[in-house]
Amino acid sequence: MLELPVGDYAWQIKEPGSNEARFVPLIVERKTWQDLQDSLTEDNPRMPRQAYAMVKHFGGESCKRILLIEGAAPKETDNRTTKALINFGGNLPSFLQEMQRRHDFYLFFTANELESASFLLQLFKWVLEQSDEWLRGGPLVSAVCKTLSPPTPQPVSYTHLRAHETDS
Secondary structure, three states: OOEEOOEEEEEEEEOOOOOOOEEEEEEEEEEEEHHHHHHHHHOOHHHHOOOOOOOHOOOOOOOOEEEEEOOOOOOOOOOOOOOOHHHOOOOOHHHHHHHHHHOOOEEEEEEOOHHHHHHHHHHHHHHHHHHHHHOOOOOOOHHHOOOOOOOOOOOOOOOHHHHOOOOO
16 A cells, blocks of 8 residues: 555556556646635645645656646635735635646546546546556656555454343
């Protein structure tokens, strides 16, 4: 199992006869509108850090960085202003435009989780159609991730499942 320190979805390939796996040069960060807003207006905004990490690891010329925004856009935006939002135009639409301009992000919008899942499936099909040369253009998995041990099963206590005895 791998911990992906950047993005939410990535695909890896392994060359036959090789011990080294690579990511295909594609990374997807999925956010709801509310999560996007929160990740920009919190005291220590995480979205700019996430974007820079995506560029750091998936910044090659052939790499594709996707920001998948899920759900309906908020009718009102939060009035909190942070340095992160000011640096990116002061509002969510400006932030998204700057992500495209500064970091060459592709933006996709879906209505809900089901539509997002369908989009990811279509994206996977697209990946399968790409050339072997492009598929090998992503970063090494070992350079991006750390390997985690599978979780150790914990003993389960069934004492709380005892039947309730009634006085007769």
